[in-house]
Structures are given as C-alpha cells and as structure tokens.
Amino acid sequence: MFSDLRLIYRNCLFIFKAMERAVTLRKLHDGIFPKVWHSSVSKSFPSLHPLLVSMLSVIPSERPTANSISDDIEVILGGYTVFSLDRSSKMSDGSIYFRVEANEVEGILPRITQLIRNVSSLINIQQYSLKGQSGKAIMEFAILLPPDGGPENIDVLSEILQQLNGDSEVQIARRITGVRSDSFEASDHKKSQLI
Secondary structure: OHHHHHHHHHHHOOOOOHHHHHHHHHHHHOOOOOHHHHHOHHHHOOOHHHHHHHHOOOOHHHOOOHHHHHHHHHHHHHOOOEOOOOOOHHHHOOOEEEEEEEEOOOOHHHHHHHHHHHHOOOOEEEEEEEEEEOOEEEEEEEEEOOOOOOHHHHHHHHHHHHHHHHOOOEEEEEEEOOEOOOOOOEEEOOOOOOO
C-alpha cells in the first residue's frame, strides 16, 4: 500500500529535487505530511487525506484493501465528474459544467436554478439533472455564456459560485472542467472565487 500511496502523493505534489523528495517521502512514511499538502491537495480533496493516512498504517491489517482503495478513489473522483449530462459535441460546445451538492429538501432544483439565473440574464442553462444520494441532492448544470463576454464571463462564473456556496442548503458547489472519460481537472470553489 505504501508504494501505491507514494504514486498518488507524487502525482498530487510536484517535488523536483531528489533530496527533497527523499526527505518528504521519509516524513510521509512517518505520517507527517508537508504544509503544502494541507494547504492544497488535502484542502481541495478532504476525503483523500484520511484514505492516504490509512494506507500509511504500520499495522498491515489496518490498511485498506486494493478494492477498498479503488472504491474510495471512485467516490472521490465522482464528486469532480459530470455523470448525467449529454456531453456530445452538439450539446457541449462552449458549455460550462457545475456540480452542486445540497441538502435534499423539497424544491431544491428550482431554487438552485433560480439562483444561477439571477446572476445574469445572459446565462443560458442548456441542461440540468438532479439525483438523490444518501440524503443529498446532487445537481449538475451545463450553462452557456455569450461567446463575446470575455473577462465579464469570468466575473459571472465567480458570482454563480459565490451565490451557490452562500446558500444555506448548499454543501458545496464547484465548476467541473472535465468529463469521466478523459483526464480532468477539478476546480473546487467552496466559499472561494474562481481563479
């Protein structure tokens, strides 16, 4: 498990100097994560850190199995992946995807849709979906902004995330910049602005 953990860790943080890598990996083996880990990856993927800590256990019986790790990673990545929207080129050209996780309450989809529309009359919600999972409402949106919006579009995206994350029922809202079948990046925006 430790070698698997090293691969995950090395893919999350870039360490260029061999000596720095050796020291960091030794500390990691002792369960000591660097500050940059806590301020970046651990903050963006809070459920990844406990998984990595469990993989470091010095007691082999306390380490997760390969199947368990695979399942946990699938759950983690699922929060950063668009599952239910049509991503065909006809529907997705220029689309911006959002995933919103909220408390499962009556009328949550219309409420969140209205929050998005209230940001700007120029927002075109092309698609949306809602599914319930473990008492949570998971919504996905594909929106389209005017192609000539330039920097104003960035402001609109920031405002959408700010409005969504400011709602008392929303647990987290984030922009998704990739799809399940490709490699992807995830931009987590809980209580923060779009970079």
